Amino acid sequence: MAVREILKMGHPTLLQSSKVVAEFNTPALEQLIEDMADTMVAANGAGLAAPQIGVLQRVVIFGGGENPRYPGTEPVPHTILINPEIKHLNDSMEEGWEGCLSIPEMRGLVPRYREIEYQGYDPQGNLIQRQAHGFHARVVQHECDHLDGVLYPFRIKDPRYFGFESELFKP
Numbered sequence: 001m002a003v004r005e006i007l008k009m010g011h012p013t014l015l016q017s018s019k020v021v022a023e024f025n026t027p028a029l030e031q032l033i034e035d036m037a038d039t040m041v042a043a044n045g046a047g048l049a050a051p052q053i054g055v056l057q058r059v060v061i062f063g064g065g066e067n068p069r070y071p072g073t074e075p076v077p078h079t080i081l082i083n084p085e086i087k088h089l090n091d092s093m094e095e096g097w098e099g100c101l102s103i104p105e106m107r108g109l110v111p112r113y114r115e116i117e118y119q120g121y122d123p124q125g126n127l128i129q130r131q132a133h134g135f136h137a138r139v140v141q142h143e144c145d146h147l148d149g150v151l152y153p154f155r156i157k158d159p160r161y162f163g164f165e166s167e168l169f170k171p
């Protein structure tokens with residue numbers, strides 16, 4: 001069990017592109033994934049990408065039951081995805097509120113493709129291929145953006161819809 005420090009926006013590593021994972025089923029990859037899972041769970045994240053803990057490799061994890069940071073969203077299957085690729089199935093987009101463990105206490109309204117197909121590999125190198133829509137599709141797009149050095153505020157269309165949770169969602 002190792003909860004790692006999560007890099008915050010402003011750290012230059014978060015702006016870099018990550019490298020393709022060349023070898024599956026290695027102790028180093030297993031350790032990375034374990035650390036990512038521990039870190040995500042400790043922070044109540046809906047997902048986490050390797051660069052957020054300072055590792056520039058194309059590995060993301062996401063999903064796993066109800067998330068207190070995103071109440072009312074449909075469950076996303078718990079997934080470890082390596083070398084992911086995303087295709088949007090059509091041009092339909094929708095806006096939704098996103099947060100990021102690298103940008104604590106803030107939320108922004110971000111357009112994402114509504115329906116996608118994604119693929120990648122599990123830690124043993126088995127192919128994962130799925131279609132997703134809605135929140136599931138949003139989470140995958142958000143996490144995969146991290147692998148190309150893209151953070152959600154870069155995609156906000158109207159900066160007025162970016163702010164602190166405590167102010168945006170005041171009862």
Ligand code: NI
Binds near residue numbers: 099100102146
């Ligand atoms: Ni994020």
